[in-house]
Amino acid sequence: MPTLYVYPKQGPPSTLPLDKDAITVGRSADNDVVLVDPFCSGRHAVIFRTPTGFGVRDNGSKNGTYVNGRRIGEPHELRRGDEILVGSARLIYDRPQMAAVEVMEIARSTTNINTAVPSQDMISRPPSAGRSTPLGEADVMTERRLLSVLGEVSQALLLHKPLQELMEHIMDLIVEHLPMDRGLIMLREGDPAELVPRVARVTDPQLQNRKIQVSRAVMCMAFDQHLSVLTSDAALDPRFQARDSIISAGIRSVMCVPLWTIKDVIGVIYADRIALREPFTEEDLRR
DSSP: OOEEEEEOSSSOOEEEEOOSSEEEEESSTTSSEEOOOTTSOTTOEEEEEETTEEEEEEOSOSSOEEETTEEOSSOEEOOTTOEEEETTEEEEESSOOOOOEEEEOOOOOOSSOSEEEEHHHHHHSOTTSOOOOSSOHHHHHHHHHHHHHHHHHHHHHTTSSOHHHHHHHHHHHHHHHSOOSEEEEEEEETTTTEEEEEEEEEOSGGGTTSOEEEEHHHHHHHHTSOEEEEESOGGGOHHHHTOHHHHHHTOOEEEEEEEEOSSOEEEEEEEEESSOOSOOOHHHHHO
């Protein structure tokens, strides 16, 4: 069942399961979604069921209804992640808002990374292929298989859907198969090019209001050097010890892999664990 995520300008956010054929939105107390907002009309808009999902219709409001920044004049079919602006409130269809992301400037280092292997080698070679690491053989196999899942997902799916829809689908698959607290996809955009957050997931409700802090050094290892990087205990990694904020955030384990097409690397996939204390295991991969 789809869910409507409601973010008023003032007050706490809320969620509403879309279990009715029509959900009214406005300032009046008899609406399904009541918005205490002077820029919102009494019965501002309606979210209604369609043959393929849900749509939104403006009810002739004074200030209009916007979807993804554009004022709508006719009923508009909604897609997952669409943002509806009603007065000063933001309503997101079937997707919570993306968490804030901060790229941390942390001194580069080449030590104490548990796994850092070329992604092409990781995907094309079996996990048992010999490679010396500080971990035991079973741990290395598990970590490489976990990283391989991320690489294979990005390679297999990248050409089959519109880009943003594809990013959402990739993130859904990763969350489904890899227990994590937070996940993020960043794509190369702009001129000069930089990595820009496009999709984020926070699976632990207690972390919803915290920034996702990403090490620029680890991110660059994945994007620039095409390495799949895993550190099992970020608190022991020199990259993270350089910043007290990383330690205080309690990041325990980090993964970062390139997101690539047949021709080129276009971004990175990042995942970490904070509340989940156990390291990534083969059992996690099977779920």
